[in-house]
Amino acid sequence: MTSSVLPTYNRAPLHFVKGEGAWLIEEDGRRFLDLGSGIAVNALGHANPELVQVLTEQAGKLWHVSNLYEIPQQEALATALTDNTFADRVFFTNSGTEACELAVKMARKYWYEKGQPEKVEIITFSGSFHGRSSAAIAAAGSEKMVKGFGPVLGGFQHVDWGDHDGFHAAINENTAAILIEPVQGEGGIRPLPDQCLQGLRKLCDEKGILLILDEVQCGVGRTGKLFAHEWADVTPDIMMVAKGIGGGFPLGAVLATEEASSGMVVGTHGSTYGGNPLGCAVGKAVIDRIADEGFLDTVRARAGLLRQRLEGLVASHPDVFEGVRGLGLMLGLRCRIAPADVVKAGYDAEVITVPAADNVLRLLPPLNITEDEIAEAITRLDRAATALESR
Structure with a gap:
């Protein structure tokens, strides 16, 4: 049976039922690290108290x-x-x-x-x-x-x-x-x-x-x-x-x-x-x-950490990634393969990213993402890139 929803989106077969900060929970219980934030919307994460x-x-x-x-x-x-x-x-x-x-x-x-x-x-x-x-x-x-x-x-x-x-x-x-x-x-x-x-x-x-x-x-x-x-x-x-x-x-x-x-x-x-x-x-x-300057200081610090770790990811997977660009927590990984393939590999690694033009994968995490979550994000992106290299 086809959906009653107008088919203007090529939707991923994921059904999220709950969100917690930087995390999305699928109806089967899997926990996805969300580096898309609903396309830069959930600035303070999901279900911010x-x-x-x-x-x-x-x-x-x-x-x-x-x-x-x-x-x-x-x-x-x-x-x-x-x-x-x-x-x-x-x-x-x-x-x-x-x-x-x-x-x-x-x-x-x-x-x-x-x-x-x-x-x-x-x-x-x-x-x-x-x-x-x-x-x-x-x-x-x-x-x-x-x-x-x-x-x-x-x-x-x-x-x-x-x-x-x-x-x-x-x-x-x-x-x-x-x-x-x-x-x-x-x-x-x-x-x-x-x-x-x-x-x-x-x-x-x-x-x-x-x-x-x-x-x-x-x-x-x-x-x-x-x-x-x-x-x-x-x-x-x-x-x-x-x-x-x-x-x-x-x-x-x-x-x-x-x-x-x-x-x-x-x-x-x-x-x-x-x-x-x-x-x-x-x-x-x-x-x-x-707007609090202390909050923005933390955003800049986390952005610097994420970019540094992404540079390392690019160096580890030169056949998948070409470079990092962007500002703050609005970052892009330029890919050597179709970004859509990286997005799909990310689903298997339980990490959410967003494709863009110019062969770029967008990373738009919540602004209050933690250092531990950044480390986990790199681990999961590494897992996705490794899977792509083995194909």
Whole structure:
């Protein structure tokens, strides 16, 4: 009998029934070390006791009222975000895809209100991933994303990653914004060098262009800073956030400066569920924990340990792995074989990883993974690589 679920995913034959920190328990009792975190979502691990308590307490009070009314939990989370970032304003969504939709609308509305309605073009980059909505797939522009879904939303200029000449040639009088991930996730864990992000910020200032950063995957402590752009000591005008911000609860946000968000007034955007009391209560607990500098110090230390051990793994299995790249606990193993084969071998070794483009295997463990769990992760990845070599 076929499943009633729409078959848009090639699902692994695993049925997880419980999670504990960095661990997932299959219904047959096997314990898998989760280095995927639901694709960088479970930033504080599965069933984190603090988040469970916050969610349970809020669930006993109020779940949903809609944005027709003021929501104290939403205001508290927005204040925590503006206190810890460049932003003056926050709009809450349910996902990163929804955040992309608003970021695009916000940039274009900004220029419309400035009397320049022709400034609608947004420059994006190859290998990017901004979601699955019409605007998000148009922004990415790859054939894989847009094929069969035309007509594709216009107003995007696509530039090859690292093509400086092509990038400068794409800028014109109708350019409204540049949209880029500080670290590409789906594109293969490709960090944008600090000097390049600094150069983008300078160029945007010189040309009067808005800078939109997509930190859906690389934000909320994933790289060892609260947000990845902090490594380059720059700030965007608009930023997309999701995944880790809810610690597993569906939550996203768009953060923006007062100036960049000035066109978004009453009636210009909305969300039925966005910013609900449940999600914002959990999100506030997540931000309070991760924004703490002591916590981020530990993330950076664990990231250094994991990277060191991964370098050793690569050296031990040169026929399987080529190298390590990434920032913080957003790391990639570039493979000499199909990453999907490594993922499957990992299932046999009871370790969860995530494939990406450019022959890369993503490692996105919970930010509070322990040193012992890192050691166990390497043991299981070693076991998977050894099995692949023996085939």
